[in-house]
Amino acid sequence: MPVQKDRLVTEFEKLVSFDSESYHERKIADYLKAQLAELGLRVTEDRADEGLIREGVISHGPEHAGNVYGTLKGTAPGSPILFSAHMDTVKPGNGKQAVICEDGRITSAGDTVLGADDAGGLAAILEMLRVLREDGIPHPDLEVLFPIAEEPYGQGSRVFDYTQLQARKAFVFDLSGGLGRAAAAAPTILALQVTVKGRSAHAGFCPEEGIHAIRIAAEAMASLPSGWVDESTSINFGIISGGTLRNIVPDRVSIEGEIRSLDHEKALALADRVRTVFEETAARYGGSAQVRADVQIRAYRTDPDSETARDFHRACRETGLGEGELVDTFGGSDNNHFAQHGIEGLVVASAMQNVHTTEEYTTVSDLVKVAELAVALARKEERKEE
Numbered sequence: 001m002p003v004q005k006d007r008l009v010t011e012f013e014k015l016v017s018f019d020s021e022s023y024h025e026r027k028i029a030d031y032l033k034a035q036l037a038e039l040g041l042r043v044t045e046d047r048a049d050e051g052l053i054r055e056g057v058i059s060h061g062p063e064h065a066g067n068v069y070g071t072l073k074g075t076a077p078g079s080p081i082l083f084s085a086h087m088d089t090v091k092p093g094n095g096k097q098a099v100i101c102e103d104g105r106i107t108s109a110g111d112t113v114l115g116a117d118d119a120g121g122l123a124a125i126l127e128m129l130r131v132l133r134e135d136g137i138p139h140p141d142l143e144v145l146f147p148i149a150e151e152p153y154g155q156g157s158r159v160f161d162y163t164q165l166q167a168r169k170a171f172v173f174d175l176s177g178g179l180g181r182a183a184a185a186a187p188t189i190l191a192l193q194v195t196v197k198g199r200s201a202h203a204g205f206c207p208e209e210g211i212h213a214i215r216i217a218a219e220a221m222a223s224l225p226s227g228w229v230d231e232s233t234s235i236n237f238g239i240i241s242g243g244t245l246r247n248i249v250p251d252r253v254s255i256e257g258e259i260r261s262l263d264h265e266k267a268l269a270l271a272d273r274v275r276t277v278f279e280e281t282a283a284r285y286g287g288s289a290q291v292r293a294d295v296q297i298r299a300y301r302t303d304p305d306s307e308t309a310r311d312f313h314r315a316c317r318e319t320g321l322g323e324g325e326l327v328d329t330f331g332g333s334d335n336n337h338f339a340q341h342g343i344e345g346l347v348v349a350s351a352m353q354n355v356h357t358t359e360e361y362t363t364v365s366d367l368v369k370v371a372e373l374a375v376a377l378a379r380k381e382e383r384k385e386e
C-alpha cells in the first residue's frame with residue numbers, strides 16, 4: 001500500500017508531543033501550517049481566537065491560535081471534499097508522549113491523555129496528502145480544516161467563516177471505537193444553568209422564616225428524569241452547589257446540567273419542562289428559580305443516500321473495512337457546525353480508543369488503516385464519471 005507506516009507513526013508521535021490543550025494550539029497550528037504549505041496547499045489561519053475573546057468566551061493568552069485552513073487544487077474533476085480534524089486535546093494534555101509497545105499498541109506514558117483524539121485524524125490527513133502527491137493519485141479539489149477548541153463544544157468551527165468553503169461534503173476524522181464506522185447523526189447539546197433562590201434564616205432559632213433553596217432544588221430534580229428520557233434523549237445534572245453554614249437555611253443553589261437529543265425540538269421541549277418544574281417548585285415554597293438553556297451545538301442527520309455516504313462505503317470497501325457502517329453518536333463534533341452551513345459530513349472512526357482518559361490508546365495498524373481510508377476517500381472514483 002502506498003501509505004508509509006514508519007513515516008505515519010513518526011508524524012503521529014510528533015503531533016502527540018505538542019502541548020495543545022484547548023485554546024493552547026499556537027505551536028501545533030504553526031507546525032501544521034508549515035506541513036500543509038510544504039505539501040502544496042494554500043494555507044490561511046483565521047482569527048477565531050480574537051472572535052472568541054470579543055465574545056467573552058476566552059481572555060487573551062499567548063498560546064491562542066486560529067483555525068488552520070488549506071486548499072489543494074484538484075487533478076481530476078469531481079465535487080470538492082473537506083477533510084477535518086481538530087488541533088486541541090482535553091486535559092491532562094501537557095507533556096504527552098506516545099509509547100509504542102511491541103504489539104503495536106500506542107499509549108501515553110500514563111499521566112496524560114495520548115491525544116490520538118485527534119492527532120490520529122491529523123496524521124491520517126497529512127499522510128493522505130503526501131501519498132496523493134507522491135503517487136500522482138487523481139483527486140478533486142480538496143480542502144483541509146484543522147479547527148481550534150473542538151473539545152469545548154466546537155468553539156473554533158463555530159466561528160469559522162464558511163463562505164470561503166467550496167466543499168459541500170466533509171469527512172471529519174474524530175470518532176472513537178472500531179474502524180469502518182462513521183457517525184451520520186449527532187445530538188443537540190443544551191447546557192443548563194439553574195439558580196434557585198430562597199431566603200436564609202437561622203435554622204435553630206427561626207427556620208420557619210427561611211425558604212430552603214436546597215430543598216426546592218432536590219424536589220425539582222427528583223421530579224425530573226435523570227439519564228435516558230427516551231432512546232434519543234438524555235439529561236444529567238452534573239454539578240450542584242449551595243448553602244453556607246450547617247445551621248443556616250440555604251438561600252441559594254446553583255446547578256449545572258446538560259440535555260442531549262438527536263432531535264433538536266425534543267431537547268428544547270425538555271429544557272422547557274426543566275424550567276417549568278423548577279419555577280413551579282420554587283413558587284410553591286415562596287422562592288424563585290431561573291433556568292438558562294444554551295444551545296451549544298445543534299443536531300444533524302446526514303442522508304444515508306448522500307454522495308458523502310456513498311463515498312464512505314466505497315472507500316471502506318477499497319480499504320478492506322467491509323461495507324462501512326453509519327451510526328448515531330451522542331457526542332458532538334465540529335461536524336455539528338459544518339452541518340449548520342449546508343455541509344453533508346460524516347464523522348469517521350479514526351484510530352482512538354478510551355478517549356478523554358489517561359488510558360487512551362491507538363494502534364499502529366489502525367493508524368495505517370485510517371490513512372488508507374483517507375486516501376481512498378480523496379481519490380477520484382475511477383469506475384464512473386459523473
Ligand SMILES: [Zn+2]
Nearest residue numbers: 117118150174
Ligand atoms: Zn475529538
